[in-house]
Amino acid sequence: ASLVALEASRLWLRLHFDAGESSSVPSQELGRALVDLLCAPKAQRILAHYGPEALRYRIEWAAQGRRRQATRELVSALSARYPQWINDPEQRHWEFVAKLQGQQLRLELEPRFEDRRFAYRLQDVPAASHPTIAAALARLAQPQSQDMIWDPFVGSGTELIECARLAPGCRLLGSDLAAGALEAAKLNSEAAGVKIALQQADALSMHPRGLRLIVSNPPMGQRVRFEESADAFFSRAFRHFASLLGRGGALLWATSRPDTVRALGPNVGLQLQREIAVDMGGFDATLQRWERL
Numbered sequence: 112a113s114l115v116a117l118e119a120s121r122l123w124l125r126l127h128f129d130a131g132e133s134s135s136v137p138s139q140e141l142g143r144a145l146v147d148l149l150c151a152p153k154a155q156r157i158l159a160h161y162g163p164e165a166l167r168y169r170i171e172w173a174a175q176g177r178r179r180q181a182t183r184e185l186v187s188a189l190s191a192r193y194p195q196w197i198n199d200p201e202q203r204h205w206e207f208v209a210k211l212q213g214q215q216l217r218l219e220l221e222p223r224f225e226d227r228r229f230a231y232r233l234q235d236v237p238a239a240s241h242p243t244i245a246a247a248l249a250r251l252a253q254p255q256s257q258d259m260i261w262d263p264f265v266g267s268g269t270e271l272i273e274c275a276r277l278a279p280g281c282r283l284l285g286s287d288l289a290a291g292a293l294e295a296a297k298l299n300s301e302a303a304g305v306k307i308a309l310q311q312a313d314a315l316s317m318h319p320r321g322l323r324l325i326v327s328n329p330p331m332g333q334r335v336r337f338e339e340s341a342d343a344f345f346s347r348a349f350r351h352f353a354s355l356l357g358r359g360g361a362l363l364w365a366t367s368r369p370d371t372v373r374a375l376g377p378n379v380g381l382q383l384q385r386e387i388a389v390d391m392g393g394f395d396a397t398l399q400r401w402e403r404l
Contacts, residue, residue, distance in 0.1 A: 114222055114224060118224075118226065118228060121229075121242070121273070125221070127220060129217070129219060130148060130154040130157060130218040130220050131148050131154065132148070132218065133147065133148060134215050136215070141178065141181040141211070141216065142183075142188070143188070145181070145209050146184075146189065146192075148216070149207065149218065157220055161222060164195060165196070166195075166205055167196075167197045168197070168198060169199070169205075169207070170185060172211070173210045174210075175211050204222065206220075206221040206223060208220075229242040231272060232269065232299055236266050236289070236291060239266040239292075239295075239328075240270065245273045247398060248364070249270060249274045249276070249277055249363075251363050252324050252363040252400075253277075254278035255281070256278050256281060258278060259319075259322050260283050260322070260324040260325075261283075261322050261324070263286055263315075263317070263327050263329070263352070264314060264327050264328065264330060265293070265296050265309065265327075266287065267296055268299045269299070270328065271300070271307050272300055272303045272305050275303070276303075283307040284310070284319055285307045286312045287312075288312070293310075293311055296309055297309060315348060318355065322355055322356060322357075322360060323360050324363065325360075325361075325363070325364070326363045327363075328365045329344075329345070329348060329365070329366070331396060341368055345367075346368075346375060349375055350375065353381050353401075356381070356403045358404070361384075361400060362381065362400070364399060365389070365399075367396045369397035372399065
């Protein structure tokens with residue numbers, strides 16, 4: 112795969128390649144050990160495949176300080192071995208990341224390029240989904256063209272935009288209590304070339320018809336203060352959303368109360384199809400797919 116193809120995957124946070132490791136490396140031998148890893152077949156195959164041949168690089172000693180002596184030795188050795196390589200921290204193509212744990216040295220190769228996957232996000236709102244979480248929810252949703260998809264807590268609109276990327280022609284509805292969120296969703300959707308019908312409303316008082324998918328990252332409680340407990344909120348939301356889905360409909364959401372919700376499924380006629388634990392940036396949540404069969 113090319114870097115362009117890897118960029119097409121919308122689920123990664125950091126793109127890097129594992130280029131091997133060395134054990135029992137004394138501190139004074141770090142430069143030599145890293146040269147050996149960079150010159151080894153595994154690293155060479157990665158660098159040759161993704162190019163360019165005359166590459167520019169930067170050396171990063173992860174959590175190890177600058178390691179100036181080891182860096183000088185490494186740059187000198189690499190210059191002798193690969194004169195077409197240039198140590199250029201400002202305009203690098205690659206980051207050579209050295210991770211030392213005890214006396215074990217691991218090398219990661221991190222390509223540097225402009226990540227344009229979510230360039231449509233011109234405006235954000237507090238507690239909005241990280242775009243990779245939104246992309247994961249859209250992937251779990253498996254939207255189809257002409258589906259009616261609602262995001263009850265639309266925020267900056269990312270979930271619905273990601274659904275539209277997977278299924279052009281789907282019909283999108285987004286609601287939120289915050290006018291600022293609706294403004295952000297409008298701006299972002301226009302930048303993405305996606306049409307979303309936006310409505311300022313309380314999601315738990317809305318009753319949209321014809322829904323096949325509800326896709327959302329609701330407020331979790333850690334960042335948004337509830338007037339009720341998080342358990343009560345997710346229980347009430349789950350029951351309401353379930354009442355809006357007909358046969359074949361699905362709810363895709365992130366929840367910080369998976370056990371509470373899981374216990375409600377049989378009572379509201381939804382079946383849990385899949386769930387994935389995720390780090391939401393300081394606290395854990397679970398992505399769930401519920402279906403009415």
